[in-house]
Amino acid sequence: MLGICLENVRKNVPLVHNITNYVTVNDVANVLLACGGSPIMSDEPEDVVDITSICGGLNINIGTLNKRSIEAMFAAGRRAQELGHVLLLDPVGAGAGALRTNTAVKLMEQLQFDVIRGNISEIKTLAHGSGTTRGVDADACDAVTEQNLSAGVQFARDFAREAGCIVAITGAIDLVSDGNACYVIRNGRPEMGKITGTGCQLSGMMTAFVTANPDHKLEAAAAAVCAMGLAGEIGWGHMEEGDGNSTYRNRIIDAIYNMTGEILEKGAKYEIL
């Protein structure tokens, strides 16, 4: 099933509108192209309604939010929702500052997202109204580990139910739940944390996967997580002496580009709890 989710992206070429940060935006565009989607970026309030109307999904990432782009997020979000588009929220840095936390909370209140994807500290902030965080990275003390896994799964499931959408919490172990089933995913490598924007890339790609698989949104979200982690494993296998995080970044996007449904199906490491 996960492999078919990827194949549907390549077949349907979903057009994804991204309101995202300027740090990692180029990688988000290239990974969307790599997986078979088509990216478009726009964050001017007067432009976003038109742009989102021609798309199938909207990826809202608050990584370098500003007042103009916040206005654009709400305007595009409302329009996308009217049109029944897939809506994804990436609450980058929620918990690190009041504007980020409040913006993410208000977006959740005013829009019905299909997916919320973040690290554990960001998602805890949204769930509890407060959280610890280390900038845009998760706080180590929040991390989902083999030891606290069942509590983590319960948290993901509860928050998904509360938010009425799929929740994807990514880290060393990834959790993807719709409030009932919970995918526990163990793809990926720790070195991915030394590249800026693998989370942002995943959010863009996940929007494409969910958009291209409207009848299997949970599987599609889980497939995107597995694809990203597996690309991290495949890309690492191509690293040579002297290579570092910049080359690794390229190798991960390259691995997405070359990934087939079969490769994903075979390489995905998950259980469903």
Added chain:
Amino acid sequence: MLGICLENVRKNVPLVHNITNYVTVNDVANVLLACGGSPIMSDEPEDVVDITSICGGLNINIGTLNKRSIEAMFAAGRRAQELGHVLLLDPVGAGAGALRTNTAVKLMEQLQFDVIRGNISEIKTLAHGSGTTRGVDADACDAVTEQNLSAGVQFARDFAREAGCIVAITGAIDLVSDGNACYVIRNGRPEMGKITGTGCQLSGMMTAFVTANPDHKLEAAAAAVCAMGLAGEIGWGHMEEGDGNSTYRNRIIDAIYNMTGEILEKGAKYEIL
């Protein structure tokens, strides 16, 4: 002649002011350096007049336009025109939304561009006031093909005459016309469409080429198109197993960096109609 156009860029090191989108801006800067130009970016209305004054060319790309940057486009454009600088317009996404279309049209009305470069759907939007588009990509039904080539050439020539400038329509077959002659260019590879920003890169590079060759603007614009397409071919030749669109992006810019006038002269595939 095309080879000399490239050599003139390397000799004259034209300083190019870019008001461009934040998705592909880094690649635009690196490709400008690769071809021998020197890039500078600024999109604050209070800064652009000073910045454009010290440059030789101005590249206006509306890919992630906003109200501030639109104001900057007009302010910089007026100043660049007063100073007789080369002016290029890249109407990214014209046809995909009213703000983009209207901004491109107004820029054309108020400024006399030396070159307008876009995909066929964007250029049709500017020519006819409306167009079909697939986000920032051309609509397949608009594409210039061997079958409809003579109509495409006629369209390019007519629009160039109407707009009073060089028009470059890029796609599988590229057309570059000043209203009289029309270069029909067959360099490039389809895989270039899987990299974000090859069009934006071309616009930046074309501004440098035209700026460095003031007495041969049409040849310079065509040379830039051939150089980009040829770099796509050369870069593809360096691709190894496991490489994908991210590595391909690097290889294309690398190929521009290593291109000589002689390589360009030998590799350019064009006819003049």
Added chain:
Amino acid sequence: MLGICLENVRKNVPLVHNITNYVTVNDVANVLLACGGSPIMSDEPEDVVDITSICGGLNINIGTLNKRSIEAMFAAGRRAQELGHVLLLDPVGAGAGALRTNTAVKLMEQLQFDVIRGNISEIKTLAHGSGTTRGVDADACDAVTEQNLSAGVQFARDFAREAGCIVAITGAIDLVSDGNACYVIRNGRPEMGKITGTGCQLSGMMTAFVTANPDHKLEAAAAAVCAMGLAGEIGWGHMEEGDGNSTYRNRIIDAIYNMTGEILEKGAKYEIL
């Protein structure tokens, strides 16, 4: 000592807030991760005070300044100063336009920076209130050379004393002075000038180095300069036929990623005058 400065970055993982340009921001983030720091970007006035509060250093780069980001620079700068954080200014393009020059001067007047890092033309502009410049590159006639070295060292020392902070002037020969000692550094390669943003990357990395070495700020700033130049040398050693400036960019960041204290100690080429 320089090697220990790098090791302290890897040990302390300083969180660096960057208000920087959108051209090179992704490379700044990746080089910060490569050296062992942790980057966060924010330029919205309502967000920056919170964000900078959780960081240890603030890197202000005016490369694509706008009115919003200028307001954010002052707000974040004041807060960072209250908290005793490391403050670095990169006056990109000072001398190229009044807004850039005036903003850099006002920032210096209202904030007490720990380090100012720029090319010789930018620093001369700050020192003398006017300067020649070629866009964002130094004017050749300003360059520090073996012939005018003692005058350059004197200038660096005098300006550091006047500004009350460390001054790093980078070019073919780099000078880093706190008003007393002056490091004269001869690492690096001329081809680094064909990559956009090596200066921006250095500023980000230098903020991390100084933040992680509060008792040895001058040595830390010099260590960052040596590390960047040495990475340029190591990266160049990995270049293969067909590689150009885009691959070179990756190789430099990779070399930072793989650099140890010992490699830096052995490869640093400097004298202290």
